[in-house]
Amino acid sequence: MAAGTFAQAHTLPLVGLEDAVHEGPASKRIITGYGFWIFLLSDIVMFSCFFAAYAVLLGQTAGGPTGAQLFNLPNVAIETACLLLSSFFCGMASVAAEIRSHRWFQIWMAVTCVLGLAFLAIEFHEFADLVARGAGPSRSAFLSAFFALVGCHGLHVSAGVLWLLTMMAQVFAKGFRADIQRRFLCFALFWHALDIIWVGVFSVVYLLGSAA
C-alpha cells in the first residue's frame, strides 16, 4: 500500500512531462552531463580541423607512398571491431552502474579496457611499421596529416583507458555514490564519442584515403 502510493506520487508528475520540465533548476546530473557534452562537441570541432587538413593534404604525397600503398584494411577492420565492441561493453557497464551491480560493472569495464588496449596495440604496431618502412610523419604532408589525425585519436583513447581504470578504482573504493555516478556518466559519454570520431577516421582516412 505504501509502495503503491509512493509510485503513484512519483509517476503523476511524469504524465505531464512538459510541466515537470519547467519546475525549478535541473538536477546536478543533468547539468554535469550537459557541460561535458559541450566539451565533447568542442573536442569534435577540434578533430574536424584535423579532418579538414587531412582531406586537403590527401594528394600531397611529395613523391612518397600514397594511402592505397600503405593502408592495411583488414587491420583497420579489426581495430574498428575492437573499438565498436568496447563501446558496447561500456554501455553494458552503464546499465550495471545504474542497477548498482558491482560485479557486472567491474567485469564489463575490464572487457572495455582490454578491447581499448587491443585497439591501441594494433594502432601502435601500425605506426611503428609505417615508420620502419620510411613512411613516417616527416615523409610528406599527407603522412603528417595522417599521423596528426590518427595519433590524436589514439592519444584520446589512451587518456580514456587511464580514466577507465580510475573509474574502476573509484567505484571499487567509494561505491556508486551520486558524484561517482556523474563521473562515470562523463566517462561513458567520452568513450562513446571516441567511437563516433573513429567512424569518421576509418571512413575518411582509411576507406576514402586508400580509394584516392
Add this chain to the structure above:
Amino acid sequence: MSELHDAYHQAGLAPGDEEEINVRYRVLGYVVGLALAILLTATSFFVAGTDLVWQPSIPVAIVVLAIAQMGVHLVFFLHITTGPDNTNNVMALAFGVLIVCLLVFGSIWVMINMNQNMMPIPMDKMLQMQP
C-alpha cells in the same frame, strides 16, 4: 530500488540517460545499436573494396554510411534523442554540426579553388625564390 530511480530521474535527462530503468529494455537498446553499427561498418568496408557498384558513387556511399553510423551511435549509445527534455543537448549538437561542416567543407572548397587557380611553380623557380 526502482522508486529511488524514479525519484532520481523525474527531473529530466542528461545526455547518456534514458527514461526508464528497465534493464532488459536498456540492454536491448545497446544490442540494437551494436547490430546497426556492425551492419553499417560492414557495408562501408564492403563497398570500399568491391567492383560490383558504380565506382564514382563509392566515396559518396562511404560518407553517407559514416554519417548514418554516427547517427546510430548518437541515438543508441549517447542517447541524444528528440525528446522534449533533450532540447539543450540537441541544440548544442546542431551548433557543433554547423561548425564542423563549415570547417571541413569550407577548407576543401577553398583549397580546391586555390589548386585550380594557381599556376604550378617549377622546382628551379621555387629554389630561386628562397632567400
